Amino acid sequence: MRIPFLKPLVLSALAISLAGCSSTAPTIVSTPIENIDEIPLKVSDLTDVQLQGWGGADLVNDTIPGMSVQKAYDEIIKDQKGQKVIVAVIDSGVDIDHEDLKSVVWVNRKEIPNNGIDDDNNGYVDDIHGWNFLGDAVKENMEYTRIYKRLRSKYEGRSASSLSQPEREEFILYQEAKAEYEKEYRETVQTRDQYIQIKQQLVAAHAAVSSQLGKEDYTKKELSAMTATTDQMRQYKMMLSQIQNNVNENIPEALKELDEAIEYYEDRLASHFNLDLDGRAIVGDDPYNINDTDYGNNNVKGPSADKDDIKHGTHVAGIIGANRNNNIGIQGVANNVEIMAIRAVPDGDEYDKDIALAIRYAVDNGATVINTSFGKYFSPNPEWVREAIEYAAKNDVLIVNAAGNDGLNLDETTVYPNDQTHKETREFVNNFLTVGALNFEYGSGLIASFSNYGKTNVDVFAPGTKIWSTTPNNQYEFLQGTSMAAPAVAGVAAMIRSYFPKLTAVQVKQIIMDSGLTTNASVLVGEEQVTRKFSDLSTSGKMVNLYNALILADKVSKNR
Secondary structure (H helix, E strand, O other), X not given: OOOOOOEOOOOOOEEEOOOOOOOOOOOXXXXXXXXXXXXXXXXXXXXXXXXXXXXXXXXXXXOOOOOOHHHHHHHHHOOOOOOOEEEEEEEOOOXXXXXXXXXXXXXXXOOOOOOOOOOOOOOOOOOOOEEEOOOXXXXXXXXXXXXHHHHHHHHOOOXXXXXXXXXXXXXXXXXXXXXXXXXXXXXXXXXXXXXXXXXXXXXXXXXXXXXXXXXXXXXXXXXXXXXXXXXXXXXXXXXXXXXXXXXXXXHHXXXXXXXXXXXXXXXXXXXXXXXOOOOOOOOOOOOOOOOOOOOOEOOOOOOOOOOHHHHHHHHHHHHHHOOXXXXXXXXXXXXXXXXXXXXXXXXXXXXXXXXXXHHHHHHHOOOOEEEEOOOEOOOOOHHHHHHHXXXXXXXXXXXXXXOOOOXXXXXXXXXXXXXXXXXXXXXXXXXXXXXXXXXXXXXXXXXXXXXXXXXXXXXXXXXXXXXXXXXXOOEEEEEOOHHHXXXXXXXXXXXXXXXXXXXXXXXXXXXXXXXXXXOOOEEEEOOOOEEEEHHHOOOOOEEOOHHHHHHHHHHHHHOO
């Protein structure tokens, strides 16, 4: 959003009793996944059931490159009870009333609900389930838009030679932001206009063919059998056949999808690139003053009645910990989590201040895993976020971060947040795990085409294409992105921290990286779909696997 054969994972069979859990836990004999090179390619399409649960599938049994989640529960976890783990979801907000999430939502028991008093003296009034750093704000600019409009009056028409030395670095930032703004604005307008033109042609073609066939929901077979007696009708038939073969067989549904795409680009023009929009005004703080912290509210569901703007965060939360035992909806990766909802990511780019304070809030209120499924390529105050990440490291908190969805090599392009400074490749912390996205296709298409990658700046890969999870108002949908891959790994991290609570965040990160499945084969990456060795696309060169991670966690725990 692709490895014919995977090389075996070399781990000896272990007879394990999960260290760190209840003393009544039984001894379980578990054999690590191995001989992966002998697994054939899956040639048939996934069924609807397989597609909805592919992220938890087992490569050996299913020939689907999931994380062996169900295998881990069936053969290792069984009825054992680990410790509760708080996972903070820093995102757009979470529908904490969702039928499959409400039982796993974190509750701040030090706070008396809705009494208007900061009972626990943590600086946040009535923060029962987390905190909303955005207040009632929803729509926002991209960061480069904000930089461009903030510095435009100062630098428009000026040259570098006219500037003092201290101004030149800011001037370069202004030029880069302006160039990015103009490029993205132009491409968005062009794409929207192309879709509008396609829609006009498709509407005309569909109307003509529907009239001849006497129905609107005609099939491929019916369209193919239709006789086209004019050049115009032959063109219509050809166009509709292409849509049916490549987009959606149901043309009315394809038109609806086209409308949604047009609306998406129009919304971007109205918000992301709107130089007149001040999305932050409603919040009432100074987003460029890290000491201005008295803002936001406790409404982690956000201000929108339809809850559409919290779809992303709700989907992420479900991947991590949707209730596995209620026979409703889906099963999250982790069975022993509490989801702390922190709303800090608007429809547009997040502010550095919000992210820095959100990380600190999560750490101070007991989260041991933080999921950060967001990112941007411009950051005016990266030091605030960097200091917050260091604060998490000092407090033994693991941050699981999405790599991004632009098909870029992050060893060549800087994305924020990250665990490196702008001028150094050395990581400044070792509690930050960056995740790229896998596709469900076991073969050369294993890597999601949209996923960022990088031997130095991406750590692992996990399922991220067409992931079925919770969405607001008790709904479920397929979404995709590294935003979906990161919470899958956050769920794995939570499982390790639950059943092996003595392991540190650094150890959990290393276990996840070391225990994955790897391959020497080549895959396609990026928008141009170039061929690269899978092992060169991340630091570990591996795909996350819960089953093997638990076995290795047991081994490391015993060797402490």
